[in-house]
Amino acid sequence: MSEVAQPASLALAVSRPQTAPFDWRRAVPLLLAAPLLLYMLVFYALPVVAMLLRSVNDPSWTLSHYATLFDDVVFQKTFWITFNTSVTVTLGCLILGYPVAMGLVRAKAMAPFILVIILLPFWTSVLVRSYAWMVLLGRHGLVNEALLALGMIDRPIRILNTPLATQIAMIHILLPYMILPIANALRQIDPSLIRAASGLGSTPFMTFRQIILPLSMSGVAAGTLLTFVLALGFYITPAMVGGPRDITLSMLIAQQVDQLNWAYAATLSAVLLATALAILAVARKLPGVGNAFRTSMR
Amino acid sequence: MISAGTNGADIGRGASVTLSDLEKTYDRASAAPKDVDRVSLDIRSGEFLTMLGPSGSGKTTTLMMIAGFETPTAGDIAIDGKSVVAMPPYRRNIGMVFQNYALFPHLTVEENVGFPLKQRGVPKPERARLVAEALELVHLPGYGARYPRQLSGGQQQRVAVARAVVFKPRLLLMDEPLGALDKQLRENLQLEMRRLHADLGITFIYVTHDQEEALTMSDRIAVMNDGKVAQVGTPEDLYDRPENRFVAGFIGESNFLPAVVRGVENDVVIAECDGAVIRALCPGRPASGEKVTLTTRPERLRFADSAWIGEQMPQNCLSVTVTEAVFAGERCRYMLQAGDGTSIVLKEPSSAAIRRRAVGERAEIAWSVADTILV
Known part of the structure; x- marks a missing residue:
């Protein structure tokens, strides 16, 4: 059959330069993506742009909303809390996630099981998980009961509605975003390198420090960025388990929208978006991180 | 000398390695054959020993057990008389070259070669000197600042060798180190390996499935098959006096003639083959x-x-028919058939002076008793 078709396609190929200046076949991927692109344009890109525009043209063209941020104590405190929480959460995820990623990669028969355990919370809604943390961390929650039973405390301590509660819950929710890129990087390390290091006189710890850790840095960078940027925009969890005075940027935005203070909300959103983009832009320039970007994009 | 254990002149520069009834079974549950089955080998100090065998013969597994990456199921490995079975690889002080070189991609050539020295706490200036020396040894001076990916396959292989010998181990293990290279380069590097062995004077254990490589380079060869040692000997031993059918067939080309024993005279067996009397060692x-x-x-x-027949040895003779004749440049290759249907290959050096045989022609062939082995 292909032999019959060949002369025709050959003829087409020869005549293409004159008769077919535009190659429709190259447009096929674009056409396939067109419905989604259109959807995203109408229901996502346009509203975002419209919303962001409110920060500079409400009520008329002005940059005054941004200018006021420099004297805005509430904004500065909120921004600092948001940034601080994101850093803490990211570090927590890294410290807890790296060993898990190593375990995941080293486990053979157990690997699918471990993966399900890591991903199970991932498939549960953030809202449900935040409620679960409220139950666990409350005054009569499991954590307090356990500490009382062990005699480590005399009366229930306040965990819920503190920054610590926010950090614990966010670390739990964001852990998979840290574990998976690191596990991916670890999996790509040729096992013979680890054997070679061992054979050349390197103890397991020295092998980890000199070979495994440096070769997994691309995954660490990708996981750190992903976790940090996601943590910056977290809303539900800090709103539910966090302290009433520890307001994050996203909570402040929601509050301003509630009060129909659109221009201020739009300005804060623009700042949050700009911060996330700026971090990505700077991180891309770092050696090693750029590679992680390219591989995670592939 | 950096390496530990070089304590005196009673032991040479190379380690001796003794494998006794070494066994490895990956799948203990099933009745599958053992991956390594009662392998016993005495590797002498300073020897170049090659483990040769087809894939799955257990040669690499044996090497990995010597290196310490695999734990034997049974048996013992002794280096210089001391059992090392319970010792982790990083304490064994053995140099190793891997099949894919296993160079650390994030380290420069210098850092790669200096790696084993760093692990042993060799101070920086000393390290730099030894690294330069090792790179000199493998003809790669001046490549220290490059990364492995900037080198060709042959250069990477040399770096891997430099890294494996820089800390002056007394034993070097190599797992098909030339397998990924093209033929020309492989032949050059084979000679270089021999030179390196002579220069360093340490014990080499080399694993390959390439019989030509094994014959060219080794002092002795251990032919492996199905997890067992089929025969150990010098290249000449294995080629001229194979002890079993596997070795005869695996190393070089062999004709196999079915025969019935009629008697024994000193070391010579008198057998009957297709009606003719054939003598064999x-x-x-x-x-x-x-x-x-x-x-x-x-x-x-x-x-x-x-006119080629010498008179020094008694001859075996057989009547055959030519079934195929191929001119292959430096020699002619004939397919012959004996009366009982046995196929026999004969290779004759080509010469314009020698008459070429035609297919269907009947002929008498002769060969020395010394070249006939009972397997």
Whole structure:
């Protein structure tokens, strides 16, 4: 059959330069993506742009909303809390996630099981998980009961509605975003390198420090960025388990929208978006991180 | 000397390695054959020993057990008389070159070669000197600042060798180190490996499935098959006096002639093959009437009427028919058939002076008793 078709396609190929200046076949991927692109344009890109525009043209063209941020104590405190929480959460995820990623990669028969355990919370809604943390961390929650039973405390301590509660819950929710890129990087390390290091006189710890850790840095960078940027925009969890005075940027935005203070909300959103983009832009320039970007994009 | 254990002149520069009844079974549950089955080998100090065998013969597994990356199921490994089975790889002080070189991609050539020295706490200036020396040894001076990916396959291989010998181990293990290179380069590097072995004077254990490589480089070869050692000996031993059919067939080309034993005279077996009396060398004493296989090399057979026949040894003779004749440049290759249907290959050096045989022609072939082995 292909032999019959060949002369025709050959003829087409020869005549293409004159008769077919535009190659429709190259447009096929674009056409396939067109419905989604259109959807995203109408229901996502346009509203975002419209919303962001409110920060500079409400009520008329002005940059005054941004200018006021420099004297805005509430904004500065909120921004600092948001940034601080994101850093803490990211570090927590890294410290807890790296060993898990190593375990995941080293486990053979157990690997699918471990993966399900890591991903199970991932498939549960953030809202449900935040409620679960409220139950666990409350005054009569499991954590307090356990500490009382062990005699480590005399009366229930306040965990819920503190920054610590926010950090614990966010670390739990964001852990998979840290574990998976690191596990991916670890999996790509040729096992013979680890054997070679061992054979050349390197103890397991020295092998980890000199070979495994440096070769997994691309995954660490990708996981750190992903976790940090996601943590910056977290809303539900800090709103539910966090302290009433520890307001994050996203909570402040929601509050301003509630009060129909659109221009201020739009300005804060623009700042949050700009911060996330700026971090990505700077991180891309770092050696090693750029590679992680390219591989995670592939 | 950096390496530990070089304590005195009683032991040479190379380590001796003794494998006793070494066994490895990956799948203990099933009745599958063992991956390594009662392998016993005595590797002498300073020897170049090659483990040769097809894939799955257990040669690499044996090497990995010596290196310490695999734990034997049974048996013992002793280096310089001391058992190392319980010792982790990083304490064994063995150099190793991997099949894919296993160079650390994030380290420069200098850092790669200096790696084993760093692990041993060698101070920086000393390290730099030894690294330079090792790179000199493998003819790669001036490449220290490059990364492995900037090197060709052959250069990477040299770096891997430099890294494996820089800390002056007394034993070097190599797992098909030339397998990924093209033929020309492989032949050059084979010679370099021999030179390196002579220069360093340490013990080399080399694993390959390439018989030519094994024959060219080794002092002794251990032929492995199905997890067992089929034969250990010098390249000449294995080629001229194979002890079993596997070795005769795996190393070089062999003809196998079915025969029946008629008697034994000193070390020579008298057997009957296709109605002709054939004499063969045999260390054992097979019983009369026993069915055996005789083996002989194609290039050691001659047509009886050609002028090549020497008179120094008694000859075996057989009548055959030519079934195929191929001119291959430096030699002619004939497919022959004996009266009982046995196929025999004969290789004759080509010369314009020698008459070429035609297909269907009947001929007499002759060869020396010394080139006939009972397997």
